[in-house]
Structure formats: structure tokens, C-alpha cells
Amino acid sequence: MVNKIGIIGCGWLGLPLAESLVNGGFEVRGTTTSKNKMAVLEEKGIQPFQISISEKEINGDIHAFLSSIEVLIINIPPKLRGKGPKESYIDKIKLLYLPIKKSDVKNIIFASSTAVYGDAKGIVTEETKPLPTTASGIQLLQCENLLKNDNELNTVIIRFGGLIGPDRHPVTMLSGRQNLSNGDAPINLIHLDDCIGIIRTIIEHKHFNDVLNAVYPEHPTKKEYYTQAAIKRGLEPPTYHSTGKNLKLIQFCKIFLINNYHFLTPLN
Numbered sequence: 001m002v003n004k005i006g007i008i009g010c011g012w013l014g015l016p017l018a019e020s021l022v023n024g025g026f027e028v029r030g031t032t033t034s035k036n037k038m039a040v041l042e043e044k045g046i047q048p049f050q051i052s053i054s055e056k057e058i059n060g061d062i063h064a065f066l067s068s069i070e071v072l073i074i075n076i077p078p079k080l081r082g083k084g085p086k087e088s089y090i091d092k093i094k095l096l097y098l099p100i101k102k103s104d105v106k107n108i109i110f111a112s113s114t115a116v117y118g119d120a121k122g123i124v125t126e127e128t129k130p131l132p133t134t135a136s137g138i139q140l141l142q143c144e145n146l147l148k149n150d151n152e153l154n155t156v157i158i159r160f161g162g163l164i165g166p167d168r169h170p171v172t173m174l175s176g177r178q179n180l181s182n183g184d185a186p187i188n189l190i191h192l193d194d195c196i197g198i199i200r201t202i203i204e205h206k207h208f209n210d211v212l213n214a215v216y217p218e219h220p221t222k223k224e225y226y227t228q229a230a231i232k233r234g235l236e237p238p239t240y241h242s243t244g245k246n247l248k249l250i251q252f253c254k255i256f257l258i259n260n261y262h263f264l265t266p267l268n
Contacts, residue, residue: 213253
């Protein structure tokens with residue numbers, strides 16, 4: 001049985017994931033870049049490490065963090081959009097890769113994104129060739145390849161759809177916007193609860209060396225979904241124009257998830 005788990009990045013997903021694993025009886029180490037957050041992790045039963053990773057250096061005792069870890073979860077978002085400073089994500093992961101290789105870590109869960117599929121059309125499965133078009137998608141794919149092409153590591157790649165959950169929903173930014181495109185496109189989202197559930201299922205079944213799409217199996221159109229989501233929250237719905245058919249719908253086809261995971265939380 002897996003006992004010791006390390007989570008690099010205890011933020012929106014990583015912190016509740018760590019809590020869930022602690023409650024499941026696992027010994028969990030977690031990293032944070034904030035000194036103030038160290039106490040928060042400790043209060044939740046997580047062994048805290050203050051570690052920050054830039055494209056040039058790692059600050060903090062990464063070797064102590066990685067020591068005797070049985071499963072390492074890499075959950076660092078690229079942060080290549082927006083107005084803030086941007087760093088090379090692939091350089092960060094390459095830098096992290098060096099101490100991983102010097103450690104005893106062999107099992108890795110890498111949190112990626114369906115952004116690696118770029119502008120693919122129609123049904124998109126794990127067998128679809130990734131053709132990313134954004135900076136984050138391109139660098140995520142480079143990181144995926146770095147890890148999964150190392151035969152000494154057992155890496156499972158999870159390509160998450162758009163993330164929703166407490167205090168995080170796209171409709172808050174879309175509310176009131178007019179004449180948006182792709183109204184007929186299906187949504188490809190996943191709730192925080194199911195992100196955690198899928199990661200726990202992978203750990204409990206020791207399922208590595210695979211690529212998994214993680215997207216809720218129901219796909220209403222953006223127009224239908226975001227209109228209802230806005231009304232439910234008392235917001236002004238966005239308006240869309242039609243764009244035709246053959247738009248991207250992401251599915252998972254790997255037997256492992258089909259047989260072993262049942263989605264917990266609807267997209268409301």
C-alpha cells in the first residue's frame with residue numbers, strides 16, 4: 001500500500017487534495033511558497049515545506065521533501081496568461097526533474113490540461129494527437145513528454161478540463177458579455193471534487209504509465225450551460241451567436257477510468 005505522498009503546489013486543488021488524502025490515512029507532505037501558509041498546512045495534518053520553484057532555481061529543501069516519497073503529485077499551474085510576470089514553465093519542471101532523478105521517487109502524477117489538444121475538432125480522446133496552440137498548452141505538452149519518456153519513472157498524465165468549484169466558475173467572468181462566439185460548442189469542464197476523486201482512484205489502484213482525460217461526461221452547449229449557471233447565481237447571462245457544428249468535445253476512453261471512477265459532482 002502507498003503511504004507517503006508528496007504534493008508540489010498546495011493551492012486551489014492541491015490543498016483540498018492533501019486534506020482528502022490525510023483523511024484517507026495517507027502521510028502527506030505539501031509545498032507552499034508562502035511562509036504564512038505553513039501553519040495552515042500543519043493544522044490540516046499536512047507536513048509543510050516552504051519551497052518555491054523559478055525557472056532558474058529552487059528555494060527550500062527539495063531533497064528533504066522528496067525523501068522516501070512513494071507518489072509525487074506535480075500540481076504547479078503554468079501561469080502564462082494574464083498581466084503578471086511570466087516564467088518558462090518547462091524550465092521550472094526541468095529544474096524540478098533534476099532532484100527527482102536524484103531521489104527514490106518513481107511514481108508521478110502530473111496535472112496537465114486539455115489545452116494540449118489546441119483547436120482539435122469533433123470527439124477528442126486520449127488517442128487524439130495533441131496540437132497545442134497556446135503558450136501554456138505547448139509547455140504543458142513538453143513537460144508531459146519529459147516525464148513520460150523517462151522509462152525509470154512511472155508517470156500518469158491527467159489532462160484536466162476547465163476547473164470549477166468553490167469560488168471558481170467561468171460564468172463570473174462571462175456574465176453580461178455580448179455576442180460571444182462558439183455558443184454551440186460543448187463545455188469541457190470538471191469539478192474540484194472529481195479532480196480529487198480521480199487522483200485518489202489512481203493512487204488507490206496504483207495506476208501509472210498512462211494518459212487520462214479528466215472531463216465531466218455531460219457536455220451541454222456553452223450557450224445552454226452558461227445561461228443556466230448565470231441565472232442560478234443571479235447574474236446577467238452572456239449572449240452567444242451560433243458557430244456551426246464539429247466543435248471540440250473531450251471524452252475519456254481509457255478503460256481504467258470507465259471501470260473504476262464514477263463522477264461525484266454535477267456541473268452546476
